[in-house]
Amino acid sequence: MLLELRDIAVNYGQVSALRRLSMSVPDGAIVTIIGGNGAGKTTTLRAMSGLAKLAAGEILFEGERIDTLPADRIVARGIAHVPEGRRIFPDMTVEENLRTGAFLRRDKAGVESDLDKVYHRFPRLKERRTQRAQTMSGGEQQMLAIGRALMARPKLLLMDEPSMGLAPVIVEEIARIIEEINADGVPVVLVEQNAGLALDLASHAYVLETGNLALEGPAHELHDNEHVRAAYLGV
Amino acid sequence: MLEILAQTGFNALYAASYISLVAVGLVLIFGVMGVVNFAHGELFMAGAYAVVALYADLHMPFLVAVGIGLAFVGLLGLLMERALFRPLRDNPLGGLVASIGFLMILQSLAVMGFGVRMEHIPPVTQDVIAFSEKVRLPVARLYVIIAAVVLLSALWFFLKRTRFGWALRASAQDPEAAALQGISINQTARIAMFIGAGLAGVAGALTAPLVSVNPFMGHSVIITAFIVIIVGGVGSLEGAIIASVAYAFIHTVVTTFWDGVLADIVGLMLMLIVLIVRPTGLMGSADRA
Ligand SMILES: Nc1ncnc2c1ncn2[C@@H]1O[C@H](COP(=O)(O)OP(=O)(O)OP(=O)(O)O)[C@@H](O)[C@H]1O
Ligand SMILES: [Mg+2]
Numbered sequence: 042m043l044l045e046l047r048d049i050a051v052n053y054g055q056v057s058a059l060r061r062l063s064m065s066v067p068d069g070a071i072v073t074i075i076g077g078n079g080a081g082k083t084t085t086l087r088a089m090s091g092l093a094k095l096a097a098g099e100i101l102f103e104g105e106r107i108d109t110l111p112a113d114r115i116v117a118r119g120i121a122h123v124p125e126g127r128r129i130f131p132d133m134t135v136e137e138n139l140r141t142g143a144f145l146r147r148d149k150a151g152v153e154s155d156l157d158k159v160y161h162r163f164p165r166l167k168e169r170r171t172q173r174a175q176t177m178s179g180g181e182q183q184m185l186a187i188g189r190a191l192m193a194r195p196k197l198l199l200m201d202e203p204s205m206g207l208a209p210v211i212v213e214e215i216a217r218i219i220e221e222i223n224a225d226g227v228p229v230v231l232v233e234q235n236a237g238l239a240l241d242l243a244s245h246a247y248v249l250e251t252g253n254l255a256l257e258g259p260a261h262e263l264h265d266n267e268h269v270r271a272a273y274l275g276v
Numbered sequence: 277m278l279e280i281l282a283q284t285g286f287n288a289l290y291a292a293s294y295i296s297l298v299a300v301g302l303v304l305i306f307g308v309m310g311v312v313n314f315a316h317g318e319l320f321m322a323g324a325y326a327v328v329a330l331y332a333d334l335h336m337p338f339l340v341a342v343g344i345g346l347a348f349v350g351l352l353g354l355l356m357e358r359a360l361f362r363p364l365r366d367n368p369l370g371g372l373v374a375s376i377g378f379l380m381i382l383q384s385l386a387v388m389g390f391g392v393r394m395e396h397i398p399p400v401t402q403d404v405i406a407f408s409e410k411v412r413l414p415v416a417r418l419y420v421i422i423a424a425v426v427l428l429s430a431l432w433f434f435l436k437r438t439r440f441g442w443a444l445r446a447s448a449q450d451p452e453a454a455a456l457q458g459i460s461i462n463q464t465a466r467i468a469m470f471i472g473a474g475l476a477g478v479a480g481a482l483t484a485p486l487v488s489v490n491p492f493m494g495h496s497v498i499i500t501a502f503i504v505i506i507v508g509g510v511g512s513l514e515g516a517i518i519a520s521v522a523y524a525f526i527h528t529v530v531t532t533f534w535d536g537v538l539a540d541i542v543g544l545m546l547m548l549i550v551l552i553v554r555p556t557g558l559m560g561s562a563d564r565a
Contacts, residue, residue, distance in 0.1 A: 092452060116458035128453035130446050132515070141446050144439070145458035193458065 042101075043068040043228055044089065044120075044197060049098030049108075051084050058084040060252045061098070066197065066230055071223050073231045073239040073260065075273055076249035082232040083125050085249070086199045089230070090122040091115040102197070117145050119196030123203060125232075127186040131175035135166050138174050138185055142192030151194070159188040162218065180211040187218065191227075198222065201232045216242060236273035240264045248273070279410040284532045290417040291528035292521075293424035297479035298497055299504040299520035300428065301472035306505050307448035307513045308468035311361055311371030317494025318382040319473045323349045323480030324489045325386055325395075331484075332397045342481040349477020352382075353469035361465065379494070386491035395489040420482045427475065428521070435513060440467055448513045500527065503543045507550050 044066040051059040059081045066072045074082050087093035089100060091112035100108040107115050116122075121142075130138050139159060143152045160167035163184045169177060174185060183203055190198055200219070204212040216238055223229050233239035240246055240260045248256040248269060256263060263269045302316050313319075326345030330336045336344075356378060364370035403415040435441040440463075446454040447464040455461055480493075487493070504523050508516030523543065530539035 090456060092455070111460070112452075112455040113458045113460045116456060122456045124453060124456060128450055128456075130449045130453065132449055133445065137442065141442055141454075141457050141459075144443065144446075189457070 042066065043103065044230070045101040046085075046088070047099050047101070049088055049100060050096045051081075051088050051093050052096045057096075058093075058252055059088070062249075062252075062254055063098075064247055064254075064257075066228060067245075069223075069226070069228050070245060071219070071229045071231060071243045073233060073243035073246045074249060075233055075236045075239050075246060075269075076255075077234070077272075079251070080249040081252045082249055083201055086122060086124075086201050086230065086232055089115075089199055090120055092122075116193060119193075120199065121190035121193045121195035121197070122199040123186045123190045123201060125201040125205070127182045129174045129182055129185050129189065131173070133174055134171050135174055135177070135185060136170040138189050139166070139192050142189035143194075145193065152192070155192055155194060159191055162191075162221070163188055180207050180214075183207065183211075183215060184218075187215075187222075191222070195227060198227050198229045199232075200229060202234060203231075204233060204235045204238060212238065236269070240269075240274075279408060282407070282411045286411070286413050286417070288525070288528045288532045289421055291532065292525045293421045294479040294483050295500060295524040295528060296521045297424055297427060297475045299500060299524050300431065300517050301475035303504060303508045303516035303520050304431075304444075304468050304475075304513065305472040306508075307516050308444055309357075309361055309365075309371070309465050310368060310451075311375065312505060313356075313472070314372060314375040315356070315379040315382060315494075316375075316472075316476055317497030318379045318386075319349050319352060319476040319494075320480040320497055321386060321489075321491065321494040322352060322382060323477030324484040324487075324493065325390060325480075326477070327481045327484035328390065328395045328397060328489055332395065338400045338485075342478060345481035346474045346478040349480070350470040350474035352477075353473025354466060356473070357465050357469040361469070362462065383491050383494075390491070392491060395484075397485040397489065400485050416486055420486070423478070423482055427478065428517075431471065431475075431517070432514075434471075435517075440464075444468060445513050499540060499543070500524075503547045506547050 042065045046062055046064040048061045048063055049059060050057065050061060062085065074085055076082050084093055088095060091107070091110055095108050099106055102118055102120065107118060130141060133141065139156060143155070146152050165181055166184055166188055169181065174182065177185065187203065203215050203219070207215065212235070219229060219231065219242055231239055231243060240263060243260040246258065246260045246263045247254060248263065256266065256269065298316065298320055302313060305311065305313050323345045326348050327341045330341035330344055331338050356375070360374040360378060361371050364374055399416060401415045405413045405415060405418065435445055443454065443459045443464050444467060446457065446459055447461060451461055504520040507523050508519040526546070527539045527543050530542050
């Protein structure tokens, strides 16, 4: 397993956000976490990337514990996180944002070639390379956030609701990009409220309900599951 | 008339130079760490006393004393980061209160070490550049102006062109997102504290021979501190730096052409206008959660 969560729990003060959650991400896969508002999806990703500290349990990446590391050390291990709400650096230009994603890398030539790749994948970003990130549209900002994460050349990509607030055409484009990234060999953990989209992309899925794991299984099986269809697919 | 204008212009330029150094350090610390460092004036004072001890008392060369002063006050900044601000990181008011405590400690140490007398330091140079009978620029003041220009340019270059400068800007805009790029918050906090404190120290050290050094000389910095932070806003470090340099200039121009009380009033008015028109600060744009 590339990533393993073992019985993790996360609390915010007195509030328990996750209770005894176990999950595993095999190398190469797209794994999705779906669930309603406040189910704990974001918290799960934040635990993986070290932004949320565990109250119990452990997280292993490539067989080693990472839950005791600060967030910046976890990036160094190879996990990149596209956070909820994009969180691009508003006062930096597009290119500065992208280069910041490569902050830990010392291979200059590799960084330049990855920058070219990101611009190739997102031509819109190239057109706007000197524009302040703040002034871009929501879809462009999402592409920038994804591009920034790719600049770290991650071994695992975490994405929190990349489709949020975007027009259907843009959502399609983002979905295609996620597939491409995965086809290039980067495993992805995808958090989505758009369950239909997530189950189409993923090979394996976890369903969270108020901090507990409600269901898990191959994505196509969950797609046909009565409960999932009623609660998340609206059919 | 033109001559008075030129002379006052020189005076304003000199005052703005060292106030800018102090103000810029303060906004740097606020931008990166989110704490208002109330002890900033006392860091300025500590730099001045470094020159009293090393240059006036121990007769070291002036520039050596200034260099050691910068390093010493920078280290005080690192101490504050480690001992006060880091443990209180999740407590915005805690950092402010702790810095007030530290201010009092530094003042007491200065009183214990040097007494409350005013220190008058032998001038570094008596040379004066005389443009005319009435327009004269003491070389000692010119040094301060040059030092400020050089240091602020260096800081600008650092923020815009170096890896750690980028890291500082990124953490000022969004500390959590910065951590997700592999930027260590502890490291950017250390860098901001060292540079911010060091700039205050170097301003105190450079001006020590030109003012009367005393343990309470840092007081007047506090009001400047507040105004600059509000005018500068949060988010863009470059914006905050431009705003604080601009403020230092306006304040000193009003002080030199009219008087200090009016300058404070003008400063506070500017602050209120900025607060009404742009609550996030003049240059700040990122709203920091
Ligand atoms: N900083 C916080 N402080 C206190 N409680 C929090 C905090 N962040 C999240 N929570 C709580 O933890 C629970 C899980 O939140 P989380 O953000 O992980 O949900 P989510 O599944 O991502 O929801 P959404 O789909 O709305 O983004 C919620 O009950 C939420 O109110
Ligand atoms: Mg969420």
